[in-house]
Amino acid sequence: MERKVAVVGYTQTNYEKESPISRERIAFDLATAILQKLKISRDDVDTIVFSSNDFMDGRTISEVYLVQRVGAHMKDETKAEADGLNAVLYAWMRIMSGQYNTALVVSISMSGSQFRPLLVQNHTLDPAYERPRGLVNFISGAALQARAYMTKYHMSEENLAQYAVKSLENARKNPFTPKRDGVPTVKDVLNSKPLYDPLRELHTGPFVDGGCAVLLASEERAKELTDKPVWIKGFGHSLDTYYIGDRNIIRVNSLRDAAKRAYKMAGIKNPSRDISLAEIHTNFASEEPIFTEALGLFPDGSGVKTIKSGISRREGKLPVNPSGGPIGAQPMNATGLVRLVEAVSQLRGEAGPTQVKRARTAVVHAQEGVCAQHNVVGILGV
Amino acid sequence: MPENINVLVPITYVYKNRVGQFIEKFIKGLSQKKILGVKCPKCKKVYVPPRAVCGKCFSRLDKLVEVGQEGILENFTVGHVTIDNGELKDAPPYILGVIKLKKADSAITAIVKGVEPNEAKPGLAVRAVWKEPPEDNFSSLDYFEIIRPSAKKRRR
Numbered sequence: 001m002e003r004k005v006a007v008v009g010y011t012q013t014n015y016e017k018e019s020p021i022s023r024e025r026i027a028f029d030l031a032t033a034i035l036q037k038l039k040i041s042r043d044d045v046d047t048i049v050f051s052s053n054d055f056m057d058g059r060t061i062s063e064v065y066l067v068q069r070v071g072a073h074m075k076d077e078t079k080a081e082a083d084g085l086n087a088v089l090y091a092w093m094r095i096m097s098g099q100y101n102t103a104l105v106v107s108i109s110m111s112g113s114q115f116r117p118l119l120v121q122n123h124t125l126d127p128a129y130e131r132p133r134g135l136v137n138f139i140s141g142a143a144l145q146a147r148a149y150m151t152k153y154h155m156s157e158e159n160l161a162q163y164a165v166k167s168l169e170n171a172r173k174n175p176f177t178p179k180r181d182g183v184p185t186v187k188d189v190l191n192s193k194p195l196y197d198p199l200r201e202l203h204t205g206p207f208v209d210g211g212c213a214v215l216l217a218s219e220e221r222a223k224e225l226t227d228k229p230v231w232i233k234g235f236g237h238s239l240d241t242y243y244i245g246d247r248n249i250i251r252v253n254s255l256r257d258a259a260k261r262a263y264k265m266a267g268i269k270n271p272s273r274d275i276s277l278a279e280i281h282t283n284f285a286s287e288e289p290i291f292t293e294a295l296g297l298f299p300d301g302s303g304v305k306t307i308k309s310g311i312s313r314r315e316g317k318l319p320v321n322p323s324g325g326p327i328g329a330q331p332m333n334a335t336g337l338v339r340l341v342e343a344v345s346q347l348r349g350e351a352g353p354t355q356v357k358r359a360r361t362a363v364v365h366a367q368e369g370v371c372a373q374h375n376v377v378g379i380l381g382v
Numbered sequence: 383m384p385e386n387i388n389v390l391v392p393i394t395y396v397y398k399n400r401v402g403q404f405i406e407k408f409i410k411g412l413s414q415k416k417i418l419g420v421k422c423p424k425c426k427k428v429y430v431p432p433r434a435v436c437g438k439c440f441s442r443l444d445k446l447v448e449v450g451q452e453g454i455l456e457n458f459t460v461g462h463v464t465i466d467n468g469e470l471k472d473a474p475p476y477i478l479g480v481i482k483l484k485k486a487d488s489a490i491t492a493i494v495k496g497v498e499p500n501e502a503k504p505g506l507a508v509r510a511v512w513k514e515p516p517e518d519n520f521s522s523l524d525y526f527e528i529i530r531p532s533a534k535k536r537r538r
Contacts, residue, residue: 117468122465128399128405132520134464147459199459246429
């Protein structure tokens with residue numbers, strides 16, 4: 001890599017069904033929290049990258065109302081329409097270009113209260129054929145993916161429920177996620193409302209309002225700004241073809257491809273040995289075995305063994321989503337950036353009740369599209 | 383905490399999306415009880431529904447081919463809901479199948495009937511069932527029906 005880039009500051013709001021404050025106020029609070037923590041002013045921020053979705057926000061170029069709120073007045077600013085992790089990818093490249101030394105990344109979601117997130121998702125479908133038919137959507141696609149994996153690798157619905165319970169247990173310890181009454185048991189998951197078999201209501205997390213932000217800096221600036229830099233070691237980004245009938249939905253080749261590039265850049269030869277924790281964008285519990293295997297963290301088809309062994313639990317050898325992941329809360333368009341924020345707090349030893357032991361290298365992930373058509377993978381290290 | 387001040391912003395919109403010649407021909411084909419795919423001149427794969435470019439080969443596709451009306455149920459889910467204008471609605475259980483048609487290399491998604499949802503399984507043979515009379519849109523292809531009894535039933 002030409003230039004080393006670090007995450008030097010991070011912050012996030014609580015995630016809740018309906019935020020008591022506006023998205024503009026959230027933007028201001030996030031930006032000022034980061035600047036105050038680092039004892040810098042907006043003059044120290046060279047460029048800003050947002051992530052938001054215009055259709056979700058009901059406005060064209062919807063970040064336009066946010067730029068003043070994060071200190072971007074008369075500065076250089078852009079946005080990623082997909083996830084906040086894509087915005088980190090853009091910000092990282094901007095610093096790598098040599099034009100900028102610092103970049104603020106802000107992702108705010110009002111998916112809990114503002115509009116119908118399922119409608120926004122459905123509008124990613126091809127308008128002439130798949131959308132009007134009403135058969136393929138994010139949930140039915142994930143269900144087909146889950147069913148294919150479970151049939152091929154003999155995973156029971158109890159095993160799948162164990163994945164959901166593991167995430168819900170972790171989410172309960174995470175102070176940022178909405179509170180639930182107790183932790184649902186495997187039986188509760190199996191008795192929850194069926195959506196598309198084998199997926200049920202408790203296999204997925206609630207859409208919420210909230211946001212997060214990070215400040216990236218070049219190596220020389222990072223060393224001035226913090227004594228706890230978290231280095232971006234690698235990134236990979238890959239996009240598969242649109243129709244799920246064209247794709248191998250249980251291999252998720254674009255995730256394998258993105259992971260391969262990120263690991264190569266980071267010099268990671270054996271992810272299951274070299275990665276100490278994973279924060280991944282699972283919209284459904286069934287995606288955890290599929291994605292972690294595509295990421296090379298566990299052998300292909302080992303989902304039953306993995307969940308039974310406890311290796312991916314918070315106290316296990318390779319914790320996956322110790323924050324609870326999106327099964328705890330889904331702030332649409334910020335979900336992937338939350339994964340990075342959580343991983344950074346783990347690597348800095350600041351994750352409090354969800355802290356894992358000996359965290360040195362983390363893999364973070366965001367996805368978009370039916371059956372994760374589009375994947376971004378980042379490697380962070382201290 | 384002061385109460386939120388919200389404005390309700392109604393947006394009613396109609397987009398005129400150009401569907402392109404292949405989807406247009408696909409829909410027209412369905413109204414004539416034909417299922418059309420497109421063959422890549424380079425990798426020879428037949429894609430359904432047809433599209434203009436093979437992503438893998440980055441080659442322009444122009445050869446429409448008719449694929450079989452029978453195929454294999456590769457995978458399925460039983461739906462208990464539908465998404466109606468962005469809202470989850472309960473629905474009587476139905477089978478959403480992934481079907482590999484004869485002479486096609488990609489699979490399509492469709493409703494499958496003729497078997498109880500709890501008896502569906504991958505590998506069953508299916509056949510297209512058309513609306514009578516067919517309509518001038520994609521819903522002419524009504525659903526797929528199971529054409530062979532399952533192995534378990536045959537043994538009896």
